[in-house]
Amino acid sequence: MKADLRGAGVRHLAMAAPSGASDRASVRRANLGLVLRLLRDAGARPRTRIAAETGLPKATITNLIAELVQNGLVREGRTERDGSIGRPGLTVELDGRAICGIGVEINVDYLSLIALNLRGDVIVERRVPLDVPGTEAAVVLDTTAAVIRETLDTLRARGARAVGVTLAAPGVIDPDTGVVGYAPNIGWRQVAALDGLRDRLGPGAPPLGMENDAKLGAVAEYLLASAADIHDLIYVTGETGVGGGIISSGQLLRGSAGFAGEIGHMPLDPTGFPCACGRRGCWETMVGLSALLRFAADPDDVVRDPAVDLEQRLADLRDRAASGDPRTLGALDRVADSLGLGLALLADVLNPRAIVLGGHFAYFGDFLLERVRSVLDERVMAPDVGGCEIMLSTLGFTAAARGGAYHALEPVYRDPSGATAALG
C-alpha cells in the first residue's frame, strides 16, 4: 500500500459515475474520500465551494456530506461570508473526534504510543522504558499488546474508537507479511511481529499494520512540511542506527518491494570502522550515536556506560558541549562533517526541498547544523544545494509513533464508509 498524503489540487477532481451498481458504490466511496481529503488539506468551506472544487453536482455533495456527518467524520461549522456579497452560508469541517488511529513504536530502549483523532489531536500518549535488545521478542510483544489494550480501553471509555494500529519497527521489515526481517539494533531476525500482536490482541482488535520507523517519521514530518508547501523531503534520524524516509512529490517513496530509505549502510569509507552489519565504513559508523559517544569519550567514561540511562548520558554530553569542552565539540564536528557528506550524497541523488534531522541529530542540532550546512554548500553539485534546506525535527522521539497513527487513519480518507462500517 502506498500512502497518498498529498493534497494536490488535481486530486480533488471527482470521478464520473460508471454504469454498474458495484461501480456506482465504488465511485461513491471514492467521492466520500475525495470530500474528506479536501476538508483535511484545504480546511473548512461551504458546500457550494466543495461542489465547485470537486466538480460534483451540489445535490451529490449534500448527499455525501450527510453520510459523513452521520458517521461523525464531518460537522457543520461556523457561518462564513463567501466573499462580500450574498447571504452567509454554513461551512463544513473535519470532525472525527471519535475516530482514532494508533501508532506504536518499538525502539531500542522504549515503546512509544500515540493515538491521534482524525483532526490530528493527540488523544493518548504513552512511553514505556524497555530494554528491547535484552528482552525476548515474545516479552516485547506482550508489553506492546498490553499498552495497546490499555489504550483501546481508554479510548472506549471516552467514546472514541480506533480504526487501526500501525506498528513502527526498526530495520528491514515486510509490511505485507508483518515480519521484521532484520533489525540488528534490537537483535531481531525474522520476528513475525504482526501475527504475534494479532494473537495477543484477539479477534476484536482493530486492523493492524506495520511500517519501518523512519518511513513513518517521514510521514509525520511531511504532514508538518506540507503546510509550508514542501513536497519533497528526506527524514534522517539518528539513534543507535541511522534511518531514512523519503517523500517524493508528496508520496512516501517505498520502492518496488517496500525497502527504500535504507541509508545507514551507505559505504562511505572503505578503510573505516567496522559496522554491526559486518562491513566497514558504513555511514552509521561515522554518524550514529555509538560513533558520537566513541569520538567524545574514553571507554570508561560515564557517557559510554550502558548501565546509565541513555537520556542522562546524552544530557551530560550536551552539558559538556555547552560548557565548551574541546573533545566533545571535536566529536560533534566530526559527526557533522560525516553527516554533511552523506546528506550531500542524498541531496545529489534525490534533490529534496528539505532534509529534516531527527533523533540525536536533532537533539545536538544546535551544535551540528552550521557545519552540516557548510558541507552541503560545498559538496552538492546543484547550485545553491538544489534549493534544499536542512531542518531539525520538532517532534522529538515521537515522530515514528505519530507517523504510525497518521498511517492508521489513512484508510478512513480512502474509503470513509468502509473504514467506519468496520467498527460495527
Next chain:
Amino acid sequence: MKADLRGAGVRHLAMAAPSGASDRASVRRANLGLVLRLLRDAGARPRTRIAAETGLPKATITNLIAELVQNGLVREGRTERDGSIGRPGLTVELDGRAICGIGVEINVDYLSLIALNLRGDVIVERRVPLDVPGTEAAVVLDTTAAVIRETLDTLRARGARAVGVTLAAPGVIDPDTGVVGYAPNIGWRQVAALDGLRDRLGPGAPPLGMENDAKLGAVAEYLLASAADIHDLIYVTGETGVGGGIISSGQLLRGSAGFAGEIGHMPLDPTGFPCACGRRGCWETMVGLSALLRFAADPDDVVRDPAVDLEQRLADLRDRAASGDPRTLGALDRVADSLGLGLALLADVLNPRAIVLGGHFAYFGDFLLERVRSVLDERVMAPDVGGCEIMLSTLGFTAAARGGAYHALEPVYRDPSGATAALG
C-alpha cells in the same frame, strides 16, 4: 513539468464535467488525452471497451474519437470479435504516423538525433561526430540547429510534422530556463542552450525543451521496462561521466528543482583518485570510462590515446578482454566491484525493481555483469537484493535522444487538441 508515463489502470478514469464553459473545454481536453493514453498503454480496442474502461458514456467516446481521427492521432483498426458472442466490432488504435517528436543529444564526441512518431517508430536517425569539449559552444549550437533544420525539412517532405524538440544535455541543467549550468565533461558553464537554439531556428520552429541526458535515457528505458510491468528503475550510464535517471512508481523522479539523479559524484572513497569536480574518491573516478582506461593500460598505450577514435579504442579493449588479457580483465573486475558498491547503495536507498546499465557499462556488460550481481547479493541490506534485477540497456548510445523524442511527444498525450492545433 513532470513526465506522466505510467499507464496505471486508475488513471483511466474520466473526470466529471463541471459547469462552466472553460471548465468543459478543459475536461474535454483531459478526456481526449485519457483516451489517447489508454490506446498507447493498453493497445487497440473497440469503442465499447474504451467507454467501459474510462467510465465515459458511449456517445462521448464516439465524439472524442471522431476528433482524434480527424487530427490523425487515431484510426479505425481491424475488426475484432469482442469475446465469442455478438457481431464483430471495429477497433480503434493509435495512429499519429504524421506526428513526430525529435530528441537531440549533445554528447562529448557526437550529436545524436532521433525522430519518433506517436507510435514510437523511428522516422529519422542521425549521428554527427563532433569534438564538443574542443569546439566553441556557439559552434556546437550552430551544428545542432543545422541537424534539427535538416530533420524538419525531411519530415515536411514526408508529410509529417514535429510537435516538439527536446535537447538532451549532460551535467547540471535547468529545464525551465534552458541553461546548461555545469557540464564539466563538455566544458560548458552557464550556456543558454535553448535560447541559442531558438535564435538559430527562428520563430517557425516547434516548441523546444531540454532535460538531462541520463534522465531522458531513463525515460526511454522505462518505456521498454513498463511492458514487463517494471515501474521502479534506475538507469545508470557510464561514458566520460556517470549519469543516472530514476523512475519511481512510473514517474521520472526530478526532485524539487529538477536536479535529482546526480550519482556520479557520490563520495565513496575519501583517499581515492582526484575527480574533475575538484574532490577525491567520487564514484565517477572509480567506474567512469577514464578510470577503466587508466586501470587497463599505461599512459602510452593506444587505448589511452585521445587522438584515436574512442569507438576504435573501446573495440580494442573488448578484443583484449575477449582474448583473456589479464590486465584488461583485472581492470574490468575492478570497475565491476566499484560499480556494484555504488549500485548497492542506490538499491538500498531507492529499492528499484531494476537497474539498467547503459553506455560503456552495457558495452562491456558481459564482462561486468556477473561480478556486479555478486557484489549486490552481498551488500544490499534487503533480502534478495530487494527484488532488483541488473539489466543491460539494449538502446546503445541512442537512449538519451530516444528519451528526448518521447519527451517531445508528451504534450500530445496531455492535450491532443492543443498540441496538434499549434501545428496550424
